[in-house]
Amino acid sequence: MQAQAHYDYLIIGADAAGNSAAGQIRRRHKEATIGILEKGAIISYGACGLPYAVSGKIDSIDKLIHFTPEAFGGRTKADVLVGHEAIGLNTDAKKVQVQTEHGALEIGYGKLLIATGAAPIRLPFIDYAHPGVFELKTVPDGRAIKSYVASGKVKRAGIIGAGYIGLEAAETFREMGLAVTVIEALDRAMPRLLESQSNQIANQMQKEGVEFLTGVRAEAMHSDGDGIVLTTSAGELQFDLLLVAVGMRPNTSFLDSSGLALDKGAVVINQKGETSLADVYSGGDCALVHHALLGKAVYYPLGHTANKQGRIAGVNMASPPEQQLEFAGVTGTQVFKFFDTAYAATGLSAAEAAANGFEPVEVSALRPSKAGYYPGSGKAKMSLVFDQKSQQLLGAFYSGPLDSYAMIDAASALIYKKATASEIAWMDFAYAPPFAPVWNALISAAGKLLGDE
Amino acid sequence: MQAQAHYDYLIIGADAAGNSAAGQIRRRHKEATIGILEKGAIISYGACGLPYAVSGKIDSIDKLIHFTPEAFGGRTKADVLVGHEAIGLNTDAKKVQVQTEHGALEIGYGKLLIATGAAPIRLPFIDYAHPGVFELKTVPDGRAIKSYVASGKVKRAGIIGAGYIGLEAAETFREMGLAVTVIEALDRAMPRLLESQSNQIANQMQKEGVEFLTGVRAEAMHSDGDGIVLTTSAGELQFDLLLVAVGMRPNTSFLDSSGLALDKGAVVINQKGETSLADVYSGGDCALVHHALLGKAVYYPLGHTANKQGRIAGVNMASPPEQQLEFAGVTGTQVFKFFDTAYAATGLSAAEAAANGFEPVEVSALRPSKAGYYPGSGKAKMSLVFDQKSQQLLGAFYSGPLDSYAMIDAASALIYKKATASEIAWMDFAYAPPFAPVWNALISAAGKLLGDE
Numbered sequence: 006m007q008a009q010a011h012y013d014y015l016i017i018g019a020d021a022a023g024n025s026a027a028g029q030i031r032r033r034h035k036e037a038t039i040g041i042l043e044k045g046a047i048i049s050y051g052a053c054g055l056p057y058a059v060s061g062k063i064d065s066i067d068k069l070i071h072f073t074p075e076a077f078g079g080r081t082k083a084d085v086l087v088g089h090e091a092i093g094l095n096t097d098a099k100k101v102q103v104q105t106e107h108g109a110l111e112i113g114y115g116k117l118l119i120a121t122g123a124a125p126i127r128l129p130f131i132d133y134a135h136p137g138v139f140e141l142k143t144v145p146d147g148r149a150i151k152s153y154v155a156s157g158k159v160k161r162a163g164i165i166g167a168g169y170i171g172l173e174a175a176e177t178f179r180e181m182g183l184a185v186t187v188i189e190a191l192d193r194a195m196p197r198l199l200e201s202q203s204n205q206i207a208n209q210m211q212k213e214g215v216e217f218l219t220g221v222r223a224e225a226m227h228s229d230g231d232g233i234v235l236t237t238s239a240g241e242l243q244f245d246l247l248l249v250a251v252g253m254r255p256n257t258s259f260l261d262s263s264g265l266a267l268d269k270g271a272v273v274i275n276q277k278g279e280t281s282l283a284d285v286y287s288g289g290d291c292a293l294v295h296h297a298l299l300g301k302a303v304y305y306p307l308g309h310t311a312n313k314q315g316r317i318a319g320v321n322m323a324s325p326p327e328q329q330l331e332f333a334g335v336t337g338t339q340v341f342k343f344f345d346t347a348y349a350a351t352g353l354s355a356a357e358a359a360a361n362g363f364e365p366v367e368v369s370a371l372r373p374s375k376a377g378y379y380p381g382s383g384k385a386k387m388s389l390v391f392d393q394k395s396q397q398l399l400g401a402f403y404s405g406p407l408d409s410y411a412m413i414d415a416a417s418a419l420i421y422k423k424a425t426a427s428e429i430a431w432m433d434f435a436y437a438p439p440f441a442p443v444w445n446a447l448i449s450a451a452g453k454l455l456g457d458e
Numbered sequence: 459m460q461a462q463a464h465y466d467y468l469i470i471g472a473d474a475a476g477n478s479a480a481g482q483i484r485r486r487h488k489e490a491t492i493g494i495l496e497k498g499a500i501i502s503y504g505a506c507g508l509p510y511a512v513s514g515k516i517d518s519i520d521k522l523i524h525f526t527p528e529a530f531g532g533r534t535k536a537d538v539l540v541g542h543e544a545i546g547l548n549t550d551a552k553k554v555q556v557q558t559e560h561g562a563l564e565i566g567y568g569k570l571l572i573a574t575g576a577a578p579i580r581l582p583f584i585d586y587a588h589p590g591v592f593e594l595k596t597v598p599d600g601r602a603i604k605s606y607v608a609s610g611k612v613k614r615a616g617i618i619g620a621g622y623i624g625l626e627a628a629e630t631f632r633e634m635g636l637a638v639t640v641i642e643a644l645d646r647a648m649p650r651l652l653e654s655q656s657n658q659i660a661n662q663m664q665k666e667g668v669e670f671l672t673g674v675r676a677e678a679m680h681s682d683g684d685g686i687v688l689t690t691s692a693g694e695l696q697f698d699l700l701l702v703a704v705g706m707r708p709n710t711s712f713l714d715s716s717g718l719a720l721d722k723g724a725v726v727i728n729q730k731g732e733t734s735l736a737d738v739y740s741g742g743d744c745a746l747v748h749h750a751l752l753g754k755a756v757y758y759p760l761g762h763t764a765n766k767q768g769r770i771a772g773v774n775m776a777s778p779p780e781q782q783l784e785f786a787g788v789t790g791t792q793v794f795k796f797f798d799t800a801y802a803a804t805g806l807s808a809a810e811a812a813a814n815g816f817e818p819v820e821v822s823a824l825r826p827s828k829a830g831y832y833p834g835s836g837k838a839k840m841s842l843v844f845d846q847k848s849q850q851l852l853g854a855f856y857s858g859p860l861d862s863y864a865m866i867d868a869a870s871a872l873i874y875k876k877a878t879a880s881e882i883a884w885m886d887f888a889y890a891p892p893f894a895p896v897w898n899a900l901i902s903a904a905g906k907l908l909g910d911e
Contacts (some may be wrong), residue, residue: 051580054831054891066833112904297886309889309896317884340888349888378521380483407892411864412638414887414900418868421885422875431770431786432874433750434867436762436791437720439860443474443762447867 006078007340008086008103008112014322015101015114016083017091018256019048021308021328022121022289022315024077029319031081037323039083040112042103044090047144048074051224053308055147056173059154060180065329066147091121094263096282102259116284116322119265119272120315121256123290123306128165128249130225137233137246138226153246154181162186163235163244165223167194169341172206173251175215176344177458178246186216188223188237197339199402201369201390202348213344253306255291268293271304276331278318286322288314295334295419298352299361299401303337310335338417340403340410349413352400355390364393365400370449374409376438385409387446389416389426391454396425398451405446412447426454459531460558461539461565465493468554468567469536470544471709472501474761475742475768476573477530482772484534490776492536493565495556497543500597501527506761508600509626512607513633519600544574546715549735555712569737569775572718572725573768574709576743576759581618581702583678588687590699591679594627606699607634615639616688616697616728618676620647622794624703625659628668629797631699639669641676648801650792652841652855654822657803666797706759708744720880721746724757729784731771739775741767748787749873751805751852752814755812756790763788791870793856793863802866805853805873808843817846818853823902827862829891838862840899842869842879844907849878851904858899865900881909 014030016023019041027039041048051069056409058066078085092109093102100111125140132138137159139150162178164171167189178185187194187210192219193203194210210217218239226247228395235242255271266273266281272292274280280287289311293302317332324330340349358365367390375382385405392399401416403409412434419429429451436443449457467483469476472494474863480492494501504522513520531538545562546555578593585591590612592603598687606612615631617624620642640647646656647663647670663670671692678689679700688695708724719726719734725745727733733740741747742764746755753766770785777783793802811818820843828835838858845852854869856862865887872882882904889896902910 050828051831051891053889054829057832057891062833063831108535131726179525307889310886312896313884333881335886338886338888340890340893342890342892347893351886351888376504376507378504379510380515408861409864410888410893411862412867414865414898415868415871417886417888418871418877418882419875421881422872422877424871424875428786428874429871433763433788433791433804433870435791435804435863435870436506436760437793437795438504438510439795440793440800440863445867 008089009038009040009084011113012084012317013037013115014039014118015112016041016118016120017101018120018122018207018289018291019043019077019085020050020120020122021311022047022318023118025312025315026118026288026319026322027081027083029316029442030323031083033323039081039143041083041085042089042091043074043085043087043102044089045143048085048087049077050074050144053140059147059151060177062180066144067111069144087328092259094260094265094455096263096265096285099284114284116286118318118322119280119285119287119291120289121261121291123253123255125249126252126254128223128251130333132226135228135233136248137244139246139248141170141248141250150246150248154183159245160184161232161244162246162248163188163233163242164248164250166250166252167217168250168252169195169384171248172343173341174248174250175210179215181214183246186218186242188218188242190220190222192220197354197434198348198350199202199354200265201388202402202404205346205404206343206348209344209346229261253290257291257327268302273302276334277291277329278314278320278332279321281356286318288318298336305335305337307339333421336417336420337412340413342407347407347410350401350441351408351413351417352398353390354400358390358399363399365390365439366454368450368453369380370446370453372444372446372449373442375440376442378415378446379438385412387412387450389450389454391426396427396454397423398429401447409441410444415447426451430455430457459537459539461492461542461563462491462537464566465537466490466568467492467571468565469494469571470554471573471575471744472496472527472530473503473573473575473740473742474764475771476571476637477502478765478768479571479573479772479775480534482769483776484536486776489804494536494538495542495544495554496527496538496540498596499540501525501531501538501540503597505595508594509630509779512600513630515633518691519597519604521727522597540766545712545819547713547718549716549718549738552737567737570646570739571771571775572733572738572740572744573742574744576706576708578702579705579707581676581704584702585679587698588681588686590697591678592699592701592758593703594623594703603699603701607636608856612698613637614685614697615701616686616695617703619700619703619705621703621705622648622668624701625701625796626794627701628663632666632668636699639671639695641671641674641695643673643675651801651803652807652840655855655857658799658857659796662797662799701822706743710744721755722757726755729787730774730782731767731785732774739771741771748785750789751785757859758788758790760792781839786874789870789873791866793866794799795860798860799855800858800860800863802856802863803854804866804870805851806843807853811843811845811852816852817848818843819907821903821906823899823906825897825902826898827859829895838865838899840865842907844879849880849907850876851878851882854900862894865898868900879904883908883910
């Protein structure tokens with residue numbers, strides 16, 4: 006597809022936020038021209054499903070791809086321009102500088118959405134071009150890992166980083182029969198979770214045969230005849246495959262001279278998705294997001310948030326003032342699966358709450374996940390953070406069976422609506438033996454604050 | 459155990475409400491005398507688990523029994539008096555008339571809790587003493603059905619009533635290999651659910667080989683050499699086993715001359731659990747319960763509500779005025795399993811909402827239960843009832859995979875907190891492929907009210 010010199014609406018990035026925006030714009034303006042730039046060849050894919058597509062639990066990586074560029078372009082009557090990388094932005098001239106394999110060009114815009122997402126943080130001493138060294142963010146990443154393991158040469162996988170991508174990959178590699186070592190510079194996995202949850206994850210790793218090295222820094226790599234040698238603060242480790250998963254950074258380096266306000270690399274936006282400059286919007290993993298409880302923007306890149314921010318930005322780019330939307334923001338809800346256990350969190354930890362002017366108090370309840378006598382009932386733990394004075398719910402942390410994770414959604418709703426412990430403790434949540442006990446871990450934990458035993 | 463002539467706290471009924479109250483009273487008064495009367499021999503059992511214990515999914519019916527009378531009495535330092543049936547109440551003299559196998563006696567009280575529960579409604583033309591005719595409410599009921607089926611004589615089971623007990627029993631009997639016919643006088647199963655849900659249940663019955671006769675009234679029974687003959691408005695039906703499950707009625711006939719206010723047989727109580735007469739409290743399936751959304755009492759007997767009402771009554775019976783609790787009430791949350799599908803509801807249907815002065819509007823979303831590409835992802839349907847003017851959430855109805863039922867709990871929380879569609883549509887609910895899609899059925903349905911496609 007040939008780029009036009011100008012689009013009424015130009016979107017940089019054809020994934021969750023960008024495509025969500027395109028749909029909203031087209032609903033509101035049947036005739037406007039919409040261009041979508043994508044530096045790669047693949048748009049609109051479920052990055053969060055990659056660990057399961059690599060392991061084969063999802064039988065084909067292709068299933069993660071929601072739309073081809075042609076299909077999405079047809080659906081939204083937009084020009085989806087793959088192989089088009091934004092390399093600069095001139096907001097005075099309202100033009101984006103673009104690099105393609107055929108050379109550079111400039112594309113003008115009426116309104117612009119920056120939805121370039123995030124990329125894995127790179128460690129300077131890692132040779133990412135070395136065979137067996139991988140990241141896990143894109144469909145090509147997933148395909149490369151899968152075929153590399155399928156070659157049969159891989160016995161030992163090393164993972165740098167015990168965040169959720171590193172842990173999901175650890176599960177994946179164990180399911181593929183590899184020896185797995187996870188190296189974490191901090192003293193525990195998933196530092197956003199409670200320490201008790203991190204301990205539970207560490208115990209699971211031991212049970213599942215995953216070696217877990219905490220407080221160990223990777224420092225250098227080289228290769229020898231027997232594979233990849235990773236030098237760490239705890240000595241040399243030898244792997245056939247090395248996955249680096251040490252966090253994400255916004256894809257915004259092309260904006261450095263644009264004059265756009267950034268915060269540690271993330272695009273600063275308000276609740277409408279507007280940036281610091283006129284007619285330029287942003288959303289998704291390249292941007293900040295408003296936190297409903299803190300009342301300020303934070304960097305919290307997650308796929309479901311990107312979808313919402315893209316939709317909001319698209320609505321606002323294409324709507325008159327009286328139809329503009331303000332995003333109420335996130336509570337920071339997340340869940341991930343680690344073998345047979347779900348870990349979920351929403352809102353603030355006690356430390357975050359204290360740092361933001363609350364007086365936190367934390368209570369926990371460990372309860373059966375279904376009626377105790379029902380087969381498959383496990384142990385569900387809910388820890389709640391309340392403000393001591395107002396008794397308002399500030400945060401919730403769940404660990405337990407996969408099929409009871411959704412009490413984190415009830416907790417998120419309760420945080421939005423500023424519910425108190427004495428309200429939550431008596432709420433009417435569904436009970437039947439195959440689903441939940443009479444008092445589930447969420448209401449029981451709230452009851453603890455009121456003195457229940 | 460020998461009854462005393464007087465107890466500081468006397469409780470009639472040793473199950474969910476009564477035992478919950480006893481625990482709260484004992485926590486507050488170490489020295490008070492507590493007596494608990496139970497007409498049967500078994501206390502404190504999970505009646506809701508009976509269908510699964512009959513089928514053998516729960517391997518022993520004994521597992522449903524939480525405490526023996528001795529154990530519970532020891533734990534709460536209460537006299538648990540089994541085989542003691544309350545047959546009258548004199549509130550002037552503050553005495554309960556009690557029948558035992560050894561004769562009648564009177565027991566005085568300082569404060570009284572009526573927690574006698576409910577019993578299955580009986581049809582006048584059914585011979586409940588006939589072999590093969592059953593109800594399913596008590597542990598002896600469950601044992602009798604299980605051993606009757608185990609005898610091998612049973613091939614054809616008839617169930618009168620397509621409420622949740624009848625439907626759970628239908629699943630149970632199919633799992634035990636019986637031919638099953640469900641007879642329902644109304645035109646659909648589970649009339650508290652949406653008609654679309656009732657239709658889904660009817661489709662499931664067909665798929666699972668359960669014969670379902672709607673609009674058919676049972677009228678008479680007799681037996682012939684080949685089993686039980688049930689005469690219905692659609693002709694004669696022949697069964698080896700007949701289960702009657704046509705609803706519950708409060709166990710309150712002993713109160714008829716007590717002067718206590720009843721409403722269609724249910725004890726009238728306020729949000730503190732107080733009845734119309736001094737020092738007499740009630741809660742559980744024999745009593746009304748406050749509805750949080752309607753602001754008035756309704757009859758809505760469910761086990762988890764009984765536990766809460768018992769706790770509230772116990773706290774208030776044993777506490778000074780400044781420590782009294784008022785129950786905020788129920789939203790009417792329920793869930794039940796029918797084969798591989800969960801049906802759940804909370805709040806008001808459109809018809810109930812209209813009857814209570816709201817202007818209801820109903821919206822629905824059918825969404826994948828997990829990421830669409832993740833194995834085991836099913837179809838989750840959420841229907842929401844909003845008030846048109848205020849956009850406040852009034853009711854929610856879920857049908858879908860068992861492990862996504864808990865969005866009904868989030869909906870219940872949102873009803874309590876008077877959330878609106880424009881709040882719900884953007885809420886931050888957990889997303890990860892093994893758990894949920896980016897837009898789950900709850901937020902998608904709320905979005906429908908706002909014009910989302």
